[in-house]
Amino acid sequence: MNKEQIKRSIKKFFKVPMLWVLLVIAICFGSVSFAKSAEINTYAIVTALGIDQADDMIELSLLTFVPIVEQNFKDSYKIITAKGKTINEALNYASVHVGRRIGLSHIKTLVVNVDIFKSGAAKTLDFLARSKELSLSTSLICTDKKALDFLEVVQQLDNSGALKIENVVNFNKKYVAADESTIESFFKGVNSKSKASIVSFMTLDENEGLDISGQSGGGDSSSSQSSSNSPGKMIKNSGDCILCKDGKLVKYVASEDVEKINYLRGGFEQGQLVLENCVSDMFKDTTLTFKIYNNSIMKEARFVNGIPLIYLDVKLNVKLVEVNSNKANYDIEFDDLPVEIIKDIRCKVKEMITDGLAILRETKCDIIGVYEFLNNNNYGEFKRFLNKLDDKDDYLSKVLFKVSPNIYAK
């Protein structure tokens, strides 16, 4: 290629109009960008948010990472507190306190004190539902302790670089005796016809829970507590929940009751079923433990004399994992179990579901989607059924359920 050809190809190249546009963008906006300070230096990044009630004010605790050059993570990871009449006002004050803009997009956990739920959390959390910055998939935790104290333990957990609290909360969804709640799930419940939602409940405990070394401790295993700034505090996630109606707390539900409700809801991936005092030709006074691998529920609805009847076909995949007996029975598999034992398992599942339903009926909290199911199944009949009720909110107690559990070996 001679010089003339090179010249010509360069000329041709610069005749492309888009290239000029690109050059203008690069020169104008590139130089402006160099003159600006990095955006990260103007933000304080919040990773967890705590909300407490302080008289007639809202107290916000923001677990915040303030990126500062030449400072390590621990030095820049602080809790900022601010009070305001609303969350927005408190956030503005927090921004003034720290001298930076508050970035909410990295929040993974929202800890709300139970007092907020007692007075109605929907109105308090409204700002967070509307905020485009904050992801609605942020985990929502209710606690009976101060959210600020809770975040202090979360901060220590994060500093230790071990387990994250959001991982613990996320696992709740898979486990039978717990429930994962997010801002999204809470507001879905509040905006649904039944206005019911379920929220994970955690507390701080001195003897049991997730200690700051990031390991799940129990009983005497809290050896690393002495190094903590807040001694004796561990996050205890036992699977407890609270049931809310219209955003207001109506009932604490212990993990064993959450388990019962979850048998009714289905969809969990891990759990266990314990059958005590099994008696058959094979066993005597034996406790059998089954691991549940999968639980699916098929629903069918019919209207008998205007009253809805829901058939629940519960399918459980289980595996016999433990036999507590005086006599060793190592060669027993699920398939070897006598019919009576299978019947006992079915009865146990039925009992759990009945108990779970009783809790929901008592609290009028339809968190299992009965309203949606019946409405979508037969709109006309369901509307007529609702019109007949004195208390339309109490429809769950008038709906009949027929449960048929099917147990399968994994």
Add this chain to the structure above:
Amino acid sequence: MNEKSVNIWQIGIILFIVLLANKILLLPSLVFKDANFEGLITITILFLIEIGIITLFIFLKRKYKTLSFAQILREKFGNWLKIIIFLLLAIFFVCKILLLYNVTYAFFNELIYKESSPLLYLVCFVPIMTYFVFCPLRTMGRTLQIFFPVILVLTIFCTFLPFVGLNSTPLLFQSSASGVFFSILKHSAAFGDSIILLLFIDKIEYKEGDGKKIYFMALLAILFVFLIFLSFYFSYTYTASFHSYAIFEILGNIKSFGGIGRVDVISLILVMFLTYFQFGIFFKAYTNCFCEVFTRINAKFAVILFDVLFVVLINFVVLNLEKAVMFAENFFPYISMPTIIIVLLFVAISLLRRRKNE
């Protein structure tokens, strides 16, 4: 096939993009606010209008093989009616461009480029839009042909992945017939895009049996829109109205419940592709209409005038999502609905007259 014409697949891709692009971002949430889950009926009816326009296009193309839309109108109804229709269409496309720009600006501004100035957006969009106007339709068609596989793969990914792990059911039968009807009128601004087929009618190579290909591409786009609506409504049920940007949010829902990671970024790439091409197509359509109204003014003037007006309008009138939505729901339907109806009416009359003469 001459240099300026496009083949049926290229126009099919153009149709696919305009039918898909402005219905997957803001529309699902807005329709849900007015018509709940029955919003699906709203978009079904509005899509029927699109299918009607496509059918009319095929009829027209069969009858008048080489004539442009302007020539057909002039021949049948005289020059003044042609000018009125093209003036309406020009306003229709200006509104579409303004709306699209605002929604896209708000989308990227809220989600990624919080600090960027509106000027940067203008510099990024206006030159490319302008370039699309001056390049022949065939160049645009070929460019789209090259990018179409990427767009299709991204669309399939964004459409089907959100169905993973859906576990909630929306409540049906909550909206009344009047609610659905009202939402049809309110959201008609997002429809009527297939009118571009009529505007480019003389630049399309058409053989017997090509109608099926056009229908195929249109139905493919409609199917994707329906699936995105469905996954959005099933993902968020009662909180669907909290989430403004459907295609982004449905992927965000997987992130939170399936732990797949930040797959929502894929939707940003898709939106970017679709927006650029849709801008180009609408801008070309506007210029086409403008030149038919003011026949003594050339395309360059039309484009420069629009660019100046666009920069002024964007910087001083809108650039705010709430205002853009207000404009789209309360003002634009009164332009888009009559425009679509008038165009359909005149095309139908011209076909009926022709049939009578025969």
